[in-house]
Amino acid sequence: MNTRIELTNVSKIYNGGSKQVGLSDVSLSIPSGQFAAIMGPSGSGKSTLLNLIAGLDRPTSGTVTVDGVSLGGLSEAALARYRRQRLGVVFQFFHLLNQLSVLDNILLPAQLAGMKTATARARARDLLDQLGIAEKAGEYPARLSGGERQRVAIARALVNRPAVLLADEPTGALDSRTGEQVLDLLVEVNRGGQTIVMVTHDAKLAAAYAARVVSLRDGRILDDAQMQPSSGRSVSDLMQLEIKEAGK
Amino acid sequence: MSLRYGILGLLTEEPLHGYEMKSRFEALLGRTWEVNIGQVYSTLQRLERDGLIEAAGERGDRGKLAYQVTEAGRQQLAAWLTAPETEPQDLHEALFVKLLLLRRLTKGQVDTLIARQRRVYLQRLRDLATLERQARQEGRHDLVLLIKGAVLHTEADIKWMDVLLEEFPSLESDRGGTPT
Numbered sequence: 001m002n003t004r005i006e007l008t009n010v011s012k013i014y015n016g017g018s019k020q021v022g023l024s025d026v027s028l029s030i031p032s033g034q035f036a037a038i039m040g041p042s043g044s045g046k047s048t049l050l051n052l053i054a055g056l057d058r059p060t061s062g063t064v065t066v067d068g069v070s071l072g073g074l075s076e077a078a079l080a081r082y083r084r085q086r087l088g089v090v091f092q093f094f095h096l097l098n099q100l101s102v103l104d105n106i107l108l109p110a111q112l113a114g115m116k117t118a119t120a121r122a123r124a125r126d127l128l129d130q131l132g133i134a135e136k137a138g139e140y141p142a143r144l145s146g147g148e149r150q151r152v153a154i155a156r157a158l159v160n161r162p163a164v165l166l167a168d169e170p171t172g173a174l175d176s177r178t179g180e181q182v183l184d185l186l187v188e189v190n191r192g193g194q195t196i197v198m199v200t201h202d203a204k205l206a207a208a209y210a211a212r213v214v215s216l217r218d219g220r221i222l223d224d225a226q227m228q229p230s231s232g233r234s235v236s237d238l239m240q241l242e243i244k245e246a247g248k
Numbered sequence: 249m250s251l252r253y254g255i256l257g258l259l260t261e262e263p264l265h266g267y268e269m270k271s272r273f274e275a276l277l278g279r280t281w282e283v284n285i286g287q288v289y290s291t292l293q294r295l296e297r298d299g300l301i302e303a304a305g306e307r308g309d310r311g312k313l314a315y316q317v318t319e320a321g322r323q324q325l326a327a328w329l330t331a332p333e334t335e336p337q338d339l340h341e342a343l344f345v346k347l348l349l350l351r352r353l354t355k356g357q358v359d360t361l362i363a364r365q366r367r368v369y370l371q372r373l374r375d376l377a378t379l380e381r382q383a384r385q386e387g388r389h390d391l392v393l394l395i396k397g398a399v400l401h402t403e404a405d406i407k408w409m410d411v412l413l414e415e416f417p418s419l420e421s422d423r424g425g426t427p428t
Contacts, residue, residue, distance in 0.1 A: 203406050207370040208377030225367045230378035239398050241281040243251045
């Protein structure tokens with residue numbers, strides 16, 4: 001399997017009033033087609049990691065390579081192009097443009113990337129279908145539920161067939177049932193071969209949906225666990241019912 | 249889980265004999281756990297001895313004896329049903345003893361064990377999530393609630409592992425950590 005994302009000895013130190021370590025000597029390799037979760041409490045380095053992969057930030061030392069391109073060597077303009085063409089991002093609070101219809105929101109990154117209009121429209125319609133919101137194409141985001149908005153955001157992130165889909169707390173603003181439905185969709189998208197990196201503070205979501213859970217703590221990798229498919233164990237295997245004898 | 253009160257509760261609905269009791273109890277638990285028939289009989293005997301249940305009529309088919317709840321039994325059940333549970337919390341003492349011993353006997357393996365244990369809990373979260381989905385699909389909302397409880401406990405276990413990873417090594421300097 002090709003490597004999609006490669007971080008080699010990456011450190012990020014923020015020079016504020018006092019130097020703050022965002023990441024400390026992190027090496028991580030995410031193969032093509034993997035659904036990886038980056039988990040950790042706030043301040044653990046999750047967002048720093050995501051920003052480095054997204055090319056929104058540059059490491060203090062070490063290299064970040066995505067899809068064969070070393071981001072360190074790119075100019076700001078080239079980074080912007082990389083983000084437009086090779087990256088899809090889903091945010092906690094959707095970041096849709098309220099003055100544009102659902103369809104136009106999805107088309108926008110395709111237009112910015114120079115995709116032909118007919119191709120872009122066909123791609124957007126396909127995604128709307130795939131994500132179960134085909135009938136919402138003409139609606140405006142304000143009229144949609146949170147779950148529907150996040151589906152639109154996922155469609156928008158996927159329209160340019162990105163090398164990597166980054167999802168930053170994608171269920172953080174949704175109730176737990178809707179959140180699970182959104183993650184079911186991400187699993188579907190991943191089955192189609194899409195590489196996904198999801199950042200979350202939620203251990204259950206990470207473990208339940210991702211194939212790999214990388215746990216960060218204080219800017220370092222605490223653990224890097226490959227999850228096994230569900231073992232098929234029953235409720236009584238996993239939860240012990242202790243039946244006590246009656247009193248003596 | 250108290251078989252004693254489970255039996256008292258079911259007998260409040262109607263008289264039952266031992267085997268019916270086992271099967272009713274298993275149905276109450278959603279046929280997810282098996283109840284030992286021997287435990288049912290021994291519990292019935294103790295409840296009868298304590299005057300909380302009594303035989304309902306004569307022995308029937310193949311010598312089966314049905315039981316019914318007494319007034320004393322009803323009162324004890326009512327008190328139990330409305331009282332919060334105050335049993336001591338079940339801690340993973342086996343793991344903790346392992347960690348304490350590992351620290352004394354070897355150097356540097358404590359982190360490895362905690363990290364491995366943490367992975368076990370992550371995998372458990374995945375398995376529980378699958379079961380929760382199945383239970384929801386089957387309309388077993390009682391089971392969904394129980395599994396949610398197990399999920400929360402497992403999340404707490406993961407947090408405990410994180411605390412151990414951070415703080416257990418610093419115990420080295422404590423008196424209790426020094427082999428004598």
